[in-house]
Amino acid sequence: MSVIFLLLIASVSVAALFLGAFLWSVKSGQYDDETSPPIRMLFDQKPASSSGNSSETNSTQQ
Amino acid sequence: MSTSVKSTIQCYHCGEECVTETIQLADKTFCCQGCKTVYQVLNQSDLCNYYELNKNPGTTQRITVRKDKFSFLDDEKIQQQLVSFRNSEQTHVTFYLPQIHCSSCLWLLENLHRLNSDVVSSRVNFTRKEVAIIFNHNRSSLRTVAELLTSIGYEPYISLQNLQQAKPRIQRSLIYQLGVAGFCFANIMLMSFPEYLGLEEAEKSMQYLFRYFNLILSLPVLLYSSLPFYQSAWGSLKHKYLNIDAPIALAIIMTFGRSLYEVLSNTGSGYFDSMSGIVFFMLVGRVLQEKTYQQLSFERDYTSYFPIAVTVIKDKKEIPTALPDIKVGDTILIHNEELIPVDGLLTKGKALIDYSFVTGESLPVLKEMGELLYAGGKQTGSNIELLVMKEVAQSYLTRLWNNDDKQKAAKVSFVDSLSRYFTWIVFALAAAGALYWSFYDGGKAWNVVTTILIVACPCALLLSNSFTNGNVLRILGNNKLYLRNAQTIEEIAEVNHIVFDKTGTLTTTEAQDIFFSGEPFTDEIAGCIAALAAQSTHPLSKLLAKEFKQDGAFTVKQFRESTGKGISGIVNQRIISLGSAEFITGYASQKFEGSTVYVSVDGSLPGYFSIRNHYRTHIFEQIKQLRKQYRISILSGDNESERLNLQRELGMDVKLFFNQQPHDKLCYIQQLQQGGQKVMMIGDGLNDAGALKQADAGIAVTESTNNFTPASDGILEANQLNRLSAYLQFTKANKRVVLASFVLSILYNIIGLSFALKGVLSPMIAAILMPSSSLSIILLTFGASSLYARLLGLRKKQQL
Missing domain, CATH: 2.70.150.10 (Calcium-transporting ATPase, cytoplasmic transduction domain A)
Structure with a gap:
């Protein structure tokens, strides 16, 4: 009995974790633009020769 | 008319044909100085990867932006309204760049910091065609950033609207509600399995655990996920009519009440599984149906x-x-x-x-x-x-x-009126059932009434409607007809009179037909005409210059231009004049001046050119086809010169009206509507805006969805106009599919009701019946509408 109770709590809380992750990802705007991320990840990160540092390209905004 | 065919050279930057000039830089050719400058800017900063990702990714720079165009961005008041965030160092601003169209744009715009180190970061939202830029305002300014974007060919579009109102944020609450409903539904199903399969006597104590768990999990569904149904139902009740959400909200509350009673009184396990399941499915349908086209605006002012x-x-x-x-x-x-x-x-x-x-x-x-x-x-x-x-x-x-102060009355979907009858029938049945059972077995009456209300919930109708609408909107969108909302599908399906605008809708703005009336002339004279016309910036001259352009360029001497009248000059030892009838012949012409150019060569008068708008390909065939089912009218702001031509092409029963002012167009549509007709207006310009608003369905035609269109119910890409009849057929299919699946759901309901009225509907059967009926209806509607789209030859996938 108590084992099943524990298992229930565990399974629901794992599911709740995923729900939380989903809500967070929607809230942070990850589904607002579905076109650019798949293109963006294919760009080569050339080591910047003259100016700037290329890591900034990946920095997420907000 | 013979024109010499030449091999065309493409601009390395924008890919357009080099017409007026060709600029060489190393092994690359450019169509204008602007394109070359952009290339040089990118080349200096080692950003030529831009040209490797896509072929000719740029947009043409032939129209140069004047230097101080963005000086207004130095104004503090304007700045404040554009900037989204500012601290002591950084400023965040979002610009709308309509030029964004490919992965090269994305790459270049996100590498802005390599062009100007004051830009901290830039991030593109491709669907909205926006770039969010963070820059250091101590070393740079808003104006510099705007000018930087302009210098690489992405001129920010800043309109009065930016100043007056903030963009409405995307509605995300429906997605949250859907997520919560999905979570609860899945877990309740899991917890319900022991109940479905039966528990042994020794494990009865666990039953309570599962039931109370379900009760707790169904609370978010009842209190949060079902909110849209309550809101819509309450809204309709306030206006004293019943929409489809009213019986659904009632059913959700009844199901929960009944289940709560069963669990607390320990008489059953309730119907939490069915309740959360149906809410989940209905929310999925609603999300599909309300998917909006972010990049388009139907409410432009x-x-x-x-x-x-x-x-x-x-x-x-x-x-x-x-x-x-x-x-x-x-x-x-x-x-x-x-x-x-x-x-x-x-x-x-x-x-x-x-x-x-x-x-x-x-x-x-x-x-x-x-x-x-x-x-x-x-x-x-x-x-x-x-x-x-x-x-x-x-x-x-x-x-x-x-000028159209009256708002269109809120249209009522046929689904709502259908569900109203349905609701009354269900109420009557519930009352009859209660009456019957109170005579025989008073205790069962409550059971029977609640069961009837739960099983007879018209959720199947709502499901079939929202899923069909969602699918139809999606398929039409893939075929470049973007509708404002699902209600528009019904409006279009009921149309029986189609009104077209002529200029810009039936004709294209991108090409003109040039006809010559008079004695034919030699290629040599054609070349002279082109050389002379090339000297002038008048649009008609430009057209002639392009039409008759030849390799061996003649030089023009003694060029003279009389503004608004004509041009003359000596080309190849001939005196050539081009211009209005009055300028050339001395007499004012009877014909309409705007589109004719008279020619004189060495004092003699070979004839005149008339320039007409070019009709879109297959547009006449399309209208002839539409004529079989619809009444057709064509309204034009132009003069009557096209009347004979159009009437001959389209037949006598197509009504033609010329010299129509914007207000006339609106009145004509009102007049048709007062005669009981359902009117669809298809137009493009702002002069159609009133008519588009007034019509039962107003569709704006545009060459490219990047352009701005007047407020309308739908936006259609111009090159798809010749497939209009297929689209109209498809919208009609929508209602048929919904009705067919509604009949199916009634069948389910009758089976369910027959059990319920006898008072023997077990939780097991109810648990199977509800999700399976919903799923089969979803499959039917999706399958049927997609099949119909295929039969009509509509594309299933988006073509880029």
Whole structure:
């Protein structure tokens, strides 16, 4: 009995974790633009020769 | 007409044909200085990867942006309204860049910091065509950033709308509600399994655990996920009618009440599984149906067309001024390619106004000093000065927009009226069942009533409707017809009269047909005409120059241009004149002046060119096909010169009206509607805006969805206009599919009801019946609408 109770709590809380992750990802705007991320990840990160540092390209905004 | 065919050279930057000039730089060719400059800028910063990702990714730079265009961005007041966030170091700003179209754009715009180290980061939202830029405002300014974007060919589009209102944020609450419902539904199903499969006597104590767990999990569904149904139902009750959400909200509450009672009184396990399941499915349908096209706007008003600021001349100084601050009596300076935002008198300069945005007519109109210019035209050519006669809010264009004060009455979907009957029948059945059982077995009456209300919930109807609508909207969108909302599908399906605008809708603004009437002439003379015409900036001259362009260029001597009349010069030892009938022959012509050019060679008169708008390909076939099922009218703001031609092409039963003012168009549609007809208006320019609004379904036609379109119920890409009849057929299928699946759901309901009325519906059967009926209906509607789309030859996938 108590084992099943524990298992229930565990399974629901794992599911709740995923729900939380989903809500967070929607809230942070990850589904607002579905076109650019798949293109963006294919760009080569050339080591910047003259100016700037290329890591900034990946920095997420907000 | 013979024209020499030449191999065309593509511009390395924008991919367009090099027509007027060809600029060489190393092994690359450019169509204009602008394109070359952009290439040089990128080349210097080692950003030529831009050209490797896509072939010719740029947009043409032939129209140069004047240097101080963005000087208004130095204005503190304007800045505040554009900037989204600012601290001691950084400024966050989002620009709308309509030019964004490919992965090269994305790459370049996100590498802005390599061009200018003051830009901290830039991030593109491709669907909204926006770039969010963070820059250091101690070392740079908003104006510099805007000019940086302009220098690489991405001129930010800043309109009056940016100043007046914030963009509505995307509605995310429906997604949250869907997520929560999905979570609860899945877990409740898991917890219900022991109940379905039966528990042994020894494990009965666990039953309570599962039931109370379900009860707790169903609370978020009842209190949060079902909110849209309660809100919609309450809204309809306030207006004293029943929409489909009313019985659904009732069923959700009844199911929960009944289940709560069963669990607390320990008489059963309740129907939490069915309740959360149906809410989940209905929310999925709603999300599908309300998927919006983020990049399109159906609610545009004049503010999104107007610039945010114009240059006012005061005491011989040019001061950029925000548009709402312009007063009557101010003198404003309009530069090349700028929109005139107010009605005003032309006080200085030569105005060549392109009213295509208002009328759809692509050839610019010449205006002399002292003439009144209406807002909405775009100046092409040199700078002009205007004396403001009417402020923005009172201008002709603004009134055009606002002249329809009456709002269209909220349309009621057939689903709502259908569900109303359904609801009354269900109420009657519930009452009869209660009456019957109270005679025989009073205790069962409550059971029976609640079961009937639960099983007879018209959720199947709502499901089939929202899923079919969602699928139809999606398929039409893939075929470049973007509808504002699901209700529009029904409106279009009921249309029996189609009204077309002519200029810009049936004809294209991108090409003109040139006809020559008179004695035929030699290639040599054609070359002379082209050489002479090339000297002038008048749009008709440009057309002739392009049409007759030849390799061996002739030189023009003694070129003379009389503004608004014609041009003359000596080419290849011939005196050639081009111009209006009066300029060439000395007599005013009976024909309409705007589209004819008379020619004289060495004093003799071979004939004249008439320039007509080019009809879209297959448009006549399409209208002939539509004629079989619909009444057709064509309204045109132009003169009657096309009447015979059109009537011959389309047949006598197509009604043609010419010289139609915007208000006439609106009145004509009103008149048809008063005669009981359902009217669809298909137009493009601002002069159709009133008619588009008035019509039962107004569809705006546009060459590219990047362009701005007047407020409408739908936006159709112009090259798809010749498939209109297939689209109309498809919208009709929508209702049929919904009705078919509704019949199926009634069958389910009858089976369910027959059990329920006998009082023997077990939780097991109810648990199977509800989700399976929903799923089968979803499959049916999706399958049927997709099949129908295939039969009509509509594309399933988006073509880029």
